[in-house]
Amino acid sequence: xxxxxxxxxxxxxxxxxxxxxxxxxxxRIELKKRQAKALHSAIIRECTLxxxxxxxxN
Amino acid sequence: xxxxxxxxxxxxxxxxxxREGDMLAFRNLVEKYKxxxxxxxxxxxxxxxxxxxxxxxxxxxVLNNINKFRFDxxxxxxxxxxxxxxxxxxxxxxxxxxxxxxSEVLNIPSDDISSLDKYSEKERSGYINATFKLMKPEEALLxxxxxxxxxxxxxxxxxxxxxxxxxxxxxxxxxxxxxxLLNKLTGNEINDxx
Numbered sequence: 001x002x003x004x005x006x007x008x009x010x011x012x013x014x015x016x017x018x019x020x021x022x023x024x025x026x027x028r029i030e031l032k033k034r035q036a037k038a039l040h041s042a043i044i045r046e047c048t049l050x051x052x053x054x055x056x057x058n
Numbered sequence: 059x060x061x062x063x064x065x066x067x068x069x070x071x072x073x074x075x076x077r078e079g080d081m082l083a084f085r086n087l088v089e090k091y092k093x094x095x096x097x098x099x100x101x102x103x104x105x106x107x108x109x110x111x112x113x114x115x116x117x118x119x120v121l122n123n124i125n126k127f128r129f130d131x132x133x134x135x136x137x138x139x140x141x142x143x144x145x146x147x148x149x150x151x152x153x154x155x156x157x158x159x160x161s162e163v164l165n166i167p168s169d170d171i172s173s174l175d176k177y178s179e180k181e182r183s184g185y186i187n188a189t190f191k192l193m194k195p196e197e198a199l200l201x202x203x204x205x206x207x208x209x210x211x212x213x214x215x216x217x218x219x220x221x222x223x224x225x226x227x228x229x230x231x232x233x234x235x236x237x238x239l240l241n242k243l244t245g246n247e248i249n250d251x252x
Contacts (some may be wrong), residue, residue: 001237010205013186014217015097017110022088025114026081029121 181185197232
């Protein structure tokens with residue numbers, strides 16, 4: 001089998017991801033973003049609360 | 059010797075758009091590269107479900123590190139390196155023996171298969187992919203990087219960290235093993251397949 005035939009065979013045999021691959025990936029990214037946002041908000045809330053508590057103590 | 063894969067204009071455009079937060083551009087990039095990348099992932103992991111999970115992780119890394127991509131480099135090579143490294147990490151984590159020993163392959167009964175007179179495109183694909191599944195991961199990976207992704211030896215070196223000599227030797231062995239396995243799987247009727 002020559003080189004061009006090998007190339008043709010391999011190129012024609014490319015594997016396909018599942019139909020939902022891209023959709024699932026985009027949903028995963030969206031979820032990560034939401035989680036990061038929620039974590040950020042929680043940290044800000046916590047810091048603000050600590051700051052207010054410290055001020056009231058002083 | 060093959061030419062180094064250059065970035066297509068659309069790749070660079072997509073990367074620029076992704077850097078500006080355009081998720082549709084990222085989606086288009088995923089659509090463009092997912093199947094070839096999936097084939098590479100399957101070469102390493104030999105399990106389609108595992109390969110798909112690893113590929114999702116790899117694309118997330120691409121998105122998270124898109125600002126680190128240098129425009130003078132080939133995007134495809136950069137992406138394939140991330141895909142291969144992610145799969146190697148998954149493989150290391152699972153610590154499985156992910157490919158069959160070639161000696162086992164030699165015992166595959168081929169009676170049923172050899173009775174086929176003609177091979178449809180789908181069957182042909184099936185035989186090639188079955189062959190790749192039986193091959194050593196590094197040989198299957200190199201054959202796909204070279205013939206499917208059409209990377210040059212120096213690009214493959216960048217993706218895999220193998221030396222150029224090793225790549226050439228493994229490509230030679232890989233081709234030889236591929237023909238040998240195809241011959242076995244088709245009951246010595248490889249000529250009907252090609």
